[in-house]
Amino acid sequence: MNALPVDKLLFLADEAATVxxxxxxxxxCDESGLREGLVIFLGGQLGAGKTTFSRGVLRxxxxxxxxxxxxxxxxxxxxxxxxSERERRVYHFDLYRLGDAEELxxxxxxxxxGPRSLSLVEWSERGEGVLPPAxxxxxxxLQGEGRELKLTALSEAGAALLAQTQFAKxx
Numbered sequence: 100m101n102a103l104p105v106d107k108l109l110f111l112a113d114e115a116a117t118v119x120x121x122x123x124x125x126x127x128c129d130e131s132g133l134r135e136g137l138v139i140f141l142g143g144q145l146g147a148g149k150t151t152f153s154r155g156v157l158r159x160x161x162x163x164x165x166x167x168x169x170x171x172x173x174x175x176x177x178x179x180x181x182x183s184e185r186e187r188r189v190y191h192f193d194l195y196r197l198g199d200a201e202e203l204x205x206x207x208x209x210x211x212x213g214p215r216s217l218s219l220v221e222w223s224e225r226g227e228g229v230l231p232p233a234x235x236x237x238x239x240x241l242q243g244e245g246r247e248l249k250l251t252a253l254s255e256a257g258a259a260l261l262a263q264t265q266f267a268k269x270x
Contacts, residue, residue: 103252103255103258104252105258105261106249106251107249107250108248108249109250110245110248111148111245111247112244112245116245117148118151118152118158119155120248121154121157121158121159122155122156122158123266124156124159124250124264125156125157125158125217126264126265127260127264128156128159128160128217128260129187130263131259131260133214133216134214135214136212136213136216137216137217137235137256137257138212138235139217139219139233139234139235139237140220141221141237142222142223142236142237142239143239144241147240147246148246149168149221149237150167150168150193150221153166154166160187160189161179166191169191169192170196173192173196174192175191176188176190176191177189177190187215188216189218190211190216190217191219192218192226194220194222194223195222195225197222197225197226200230203226204229208226220233232253232254233253233257234252234253234254235252235254237251
């Protein structure tokens, strides 16, 4: 058994590399079947690439449309293969404009976290005390023209996901 937390550090040269890193992680999530569900917190300053990374995750699941930050709606749901045994849901949260964590209770946030679901949560610190613990925490920091991506697994499921993810060598 691995000692937690488990860290991985990557340099992402540009937006394309950020999307590709998200796709790699999303592919590993999708292949795991999300039996128990996963919670991933995405941190970093405004403009660091959290939504760009999320776009890559969603592409791995087959989403081809636009991915916008759900800053005003708080959550954007995406369903894949509904009604089939491969049904999965991805919830993209952006809590930047959340006034109080209690607001999450009023919107029934607990219903979003469960089997066959992946929850990507930007600005998770604003939901502290209401959100479930993260399996994986990602931190994106601007570095010159690129970004530094630090991934920290905080659960056995997060560590298994990190071990299974095949990031590009030049990411």
